[in-house]
Amino acid sequence: xxxxxxxxxxxxxFGDTEVLQRMNLAIKDKEFLTLLGPSGCGKTTxxxxxAGFETPTDGKILLHxxxxxxxxxxxxxxxxxxxxxxxxxHMNVFENIAFGLRIKKRPENxxxxxxxxxxxxxxxxxxxxxxxxxxxxxxxxxxxxxxxxVNEPDVLLLDEPLGALDLKLRQGMQRELKRIQESVGITxxxxxxxxxxxLTMSDTVVVMNEGRIQQIGTPIDIxxxxxxxxxxxxxxxxxxxxxxxxxxxxxxxxxxxxxxVDKGFAKNEAVDVVVRPEDIEISAPEHGMLKGRVSSxxxxxxxxxxxxxxxxxxxxxxxxxxxxxxDTVGLSIIPEYIHIMRKTHVS
Amino acid sequence: xxxxLKRLFVFCVLAFLYAPILVLIVYSFNASRxxxxxxxxxxxxxxxxxxxxxVLRALYHTxxxxxxxxxxxxxxxxxxxxxxxxxxxxxxxxxxxxxxLPVLNPDIVTAVSxxxxxxxxxxxxxFGTLLMGHISFTVPYVVLSVLPKLGQMxxxxxxxALDLGAEPGTALRKVVLPEISxxxxxxxxxxxxxxxxxxxxxxxxxxxxxxxxxTMIFSMARRGINPVINALSTLIFIVMIALLLVxxxxxxxxx
Amino acid sequence: MYPKRTAYPYYLYLAIFIIVPLLLVLYxxxxxxxxxxxxxxxxxxxxxxxxxxxxxxxxxALLSTVLCLLIGYPIAWIIANSPLRxxxxxxxxxxxxxxxxxxxxxxxWMTILSRNGLLNQLLGFLGLGQTDIMFTETAVLLGxxxxxxxxxxxxxxxxLEKMDKSVLEAARxxxxxxxxxxxxxxxxxxxxxxISGIMMVFIPAISTFxxxxxxxxxxxxLIGNVIEQQFKVTGDWHFGSxxxxxxxxxxxxxxxxxxxxxxxxxxxxxx
Numbered sequence: 001x002x003x004x005x006x007x008x009x010x011x012x013x014f015g016d017t018e019v020l021q022r023m024n025l026a027i028k029d030k031e032f033l034t035l036l037g038p039s040g041c042g043k044t045t046x047x048x049x050x051a052g053f054e055t056p057t058d059g060k061i062l063l064h065x066x067x068x069x070x071x072x073x074x075x076x077x078x079x080x081x082x083x084x085x086x087x088x089x090h091m092n093v094f095e096n097i098a099f100g101l102r103i104k105k106r107p108e109n110x111x112x113x114x115x116x117x118x119x120x121x122x123x124x125x126x127x128x129x130x131x132x133x134x135x136x137x138x139x140x141x142x143x144x145x146x147x148x149x150v151n152e153p154d155v156l157l158l159d160e161p162l163g164a165l166d167l168k169l170r171q172g173m174q175r176e177l178k179r180i181q182e183s184v185g186i187t188x189x190x191x192x193x194x195x196x197x198x199l200t201m202s203d204t205v206v207v208m209n210e211g212r213i214q215q216i217g218t219p220i221d222i223x224x225x226x227x228x229x230x231x232x233x234x235x236x237x238x239x240x241x242x243x244x245x246x247x248x249x250x251x252x253x254x255x256x257x258x259x260x261v262d263k264g265f266a267k268n269e270a271v272d273v274v275v276r277p278e279d280i281e282i283s284a285p286e287h288g289m290l291k292g293r294v295s296s297x298x299x300x301x302x303x304x305x306x307x308x309x310x311x312x313x314x315x316x317x318x319x320x321x322x323x324x325x326x327d328t329v330g331l332s333i334i335p336e337y338i339h340i341m342r343k344t345h346v347s
Numbered sequence: 348x349x350x351x352l353k354r355l356f357v358f359c360v361l362a363f364l365y366a367p368i369l370v371l372i373v374y375s376f377n378a379s380r381x382x383x384x385x386x387x388x389x390x391x392x393x394x395x396x397x398x399x400x401x402v403l404r405a406l407y408h409t410x411x412x413x414x415x416x417x418x419x420x421x422x423x424x425x426x427x428x429x430x431x432x433x434x435x436x437x438x439x440x441x442x443x444x445x446x447x448l449p450v451l452n453p454d455i456v457t458a459v460s461x462x463x464x465x466x467x468x469x470x471x472x473x474f475g476t477l478l479m480g481h482i483s484f485t486v487p488y489v490v491l492s493v494l495p496k497l498g499q500m501x502x503x504x505x506x507x508a509l510d511l512g513a514e515p516g517t518a519l520r521k522v523v524l525p526e527i528s529x530x531x532x533x534x535x536x537x538x539x540x541x542x543x544x545x546x547x548x549x550x551x552x553x554x555x556x557x558x559x560x561x562t563m564i565f566s567m568a569r570r571g572i573n574p575v576i577n578a579l580s581t582l583i584f585i586v587m588i589a590l591l592l593v594x595x596x597x598x599x600x601x602x
Numbered sequence: 603m604y605p606k607r608t609a610y611p612y613y614l615y616l617a618i619f620i621i622v623p624l625l626l627v628l629y630x631x632x633x634x635x636x637x638x639x640x641x642x643x644x645x646x647x648x649x650x651x652x653x654x655x656x657x658x659x660x661x662x663a664l665l666s667t668v669l670c671l672l673i674g675y676p677i678a679w680i681i682a683n684s685p686l687r688x689x690x691x692x693x694x695x696x697x698x699x700x701x702x703x704x705x706x707x708x709x710x711w712m713t714i715l716s717r718n719g720l721l722n723q724l725l726g727f728l729g730l731g732q733t734d735i736m737f738t739e740t741a742v743l744l745g746x747x748x749x750x751x752x753x754x755x756x757x758x759x760x761x762l763e764k765m766d767k768s769v770l771e772a773a774r775x776x777x778x779x780x781x782x783x784x785x786x787x788x789x790x791x792x793x794x795x796x797i798s799g800i801m802m803v804f805i806p807a808i809s810t811f812x813x814x815x816x817x818x819x820x821x822x823x824l825i826g827n828v829i830e831q832q833f834k835v836t837g838d839w840h841f842g843s844x845x846x847x848x849x850x851x852x853x854x855x856x857x858x859x860x861x862x863x864x865x866x867x868x869x870x871x872x873x
Binding site for chain 3 (some may be wrong): 361366371432442452454455459490544563573576595
């Protein structure tokens, strides 16, 4: 398996602030990988280190096996799409896209051909002579992508490129990006804080927090099998309850024992129990494993979001079953939907 | 407040501002040398002006120094802005405070300090020292015009150029400079205007008979009223108005 | 992010043309002609003759600043509240005199104020007798106000123009009448512009020598004149530097008082 990018023990500090802690990451060729995490987690810094806008304080960055840690940005065969597009306002669309080719001193007819090809790829044929300030946000973003891709980089880096677009446009562009990536066939490294976006587009998701990788996996793995409380909490909604495992396949929380599908923990080990809101069933109080009072109900369109207070924990439930504030309800969880995680120290 | 009171007030202030200029213009056509009497309309003073070697030489020096100082200070100041922009907060603060000194210091203190410098270096006072003096006080204004524009510019633009393969110098030239060009133009215009108009610094840094318009006018005025100065004032005034009209029309066209 | 070496020529310039000269001024100020460290230059300044000159300079500068403020603020106010077309015309009219060489503008007053000048002609015409303003402090004061008035108007206008009108509406909405709105909202908010204006008038006013020389002759001697004489006539660079140092100290004091030290300003721009 060819790795287009490798980060080996990469550590980055700005003055007194540690931004990245000992990161190790191998990105496969032709894959769509997303760095996902909250603001300040280090995902953009990681991207900038790959691009060459920052140098690692310690550690190495390899592109196709070659150490490029000290190679300046303009010499690396990667290209970047910036969050605010960074189009050159004093040039028209054609000149923007042709910029990289002109630097390489490609012949004029080749430049013309490749620029046209790019515009076709991003569905903006005929926009050559337009001024950049006459374009909409979505159009500008596509020009930025074209400008980067026309140089045939090995890797395309995208720094929250859809952040400034409204929801419908975002979702459309997400599909576009996926299509382009599959069409061009190169590695895409994508940075975002929107977990839905990450889950939609990626082959691999890298969840980051406070300069550390929390989990690497496919979208389904990340969602269904979060490895720690942070990932469980960050991805989708989660109820995280303190529990104890007296034995394999058994866990005690909220005052009773449940059957679960996890094993391998020490006897009576304290654990984090994770249950997704949509995995909890609402029933009549006498038929439920747990009993509680509905403290709030919010209609969310797709479902009702209810907070149910069982005394020692307030559960968040997503259900199409309607209940009213003040009702007493029963809650049930089947073993497959109970996820056990080692307690991690929350730093 | 009473509308007519306001209008009267504005009129008085404008009259106050323009009366002296109008007086100069009128008297430039007065055949009599004495300000007391009007001896008839004449263009004689204008003729004297154009024949006056001293005046023409001073004009030449003024424009030459202004052009040279503007070019040099614009280049130095613009290049400086890139470096200053990339400094950490403390370094930037120190440099900017130093940069501000000629702007904030009373003219005479700056002039005197330069005179000491040139004396200390054992230089002959003349065109060279005059030019250096002008460069001295114009560079800070270029920095003050360019640096904010650089700060307002999206930093990603420079990085995008690098990302696309341009060397830092090429990126600066092809992408950053065009983006900040309004600031550069403003800085250059500011430098030019200040240089053309300067008196105090020129007074202390020139020598050997090298005069610019301001120092020449000063020595003439010291000796008393000279109608040739009236003619000169009128001409300068007309040139200025013409320039302003041209600029006004140009900006109207752009809009 | 930009290559730092682009600023090297500038740093060289800073060192040679700004730092060294100032150090020289301080050096000369604190040494005697023999080269020894001493405060005699400053001692000499503290005699009544020079203190009187210092006091005159401060007095005239303060007076001209106050006059510029009293005339300038209303003008700035009127322009800021004018309709768009009038506004740009008025601004232009205010700015044009600034572009005229200020020596010429000062010289123009010589023509008007001299014994046979326009003012006396006018007064004689009206039968009001003659005045002898030329070569007095009044003439110098007049020259200062004339030269510096636009420098007071522009910063104040700039601040008034940019003022958020919705703040004024909020004040009115809460029941304040026009006078109160001005006193409690507009004037305080315009203070930065006022301070800019004051600095742009006071500092040149207190250090001028051309205006006092042309309009005051030998009768009006200000600090600027004394400094000029030391450097151009008597060649006593030490004494001249000491007085320059005092001028600088006064300027720094004025800036600290008005809180205009650079560190508080972002971006490093003008105004």
